[in-house]
Amino acid sequence: MDASRPRIVALVPSPLAAARRVTLGAIGPLALYQLARHQGLSDTSALAVGSVAPLLLVLVAWARRRHLDPVGVTALAGVGIGLVGVGLFEGSELLLKLR
Numbered sequence: 001m002d003a004s005r006p007r008i009v010a011l012v013p014s015p016l017a018a019a020r021r022v023t024l025g026a027i028g029p030l031a032l033y034q035l036a037r038h039q040g041l042s043d044t045s046a047l048a049v050g051s052v053a054p055l056l057l058v059l060v061a062w063a064r065r066r067h068l069d070p071v072g073v074t075a076l077a078g079v080g081i082g083l084v085g086v087g088l089f090e091g092s093e094l095l096l097k098l099r
Contacts (some may be wrong), residue, residue: 049085
């Protein structure tokens with residue numbers, strides 16, 4: 001590619017990329033959460049397990065493009081703060097349920 005020509009970046013993701021994001025960003029966490037709850041884990045533990053899929057999505061995007069997705073990072077930060085809050089309030093899951 002000629003260095004003088006600007007690189008074109010697609011603003012709309014391809015259908016495959018969009019499907020991957022929906023699966024890992026929404027369906028995956030919900031499925032993991034439900035599976036963890038079905039296995040008898042608490043709400044807090046199930047939420048931590050469900051956060052694995054979005055965390056992987058953010059990390060893979062960062063590894064590929066060296067750019068963090070602000071929405072993904074914000075959502076994960078909210079989950080992390082909620083989990084820390086549960087730990088600070090001696091295991092009370094009310095904080096997560098109110099959130």
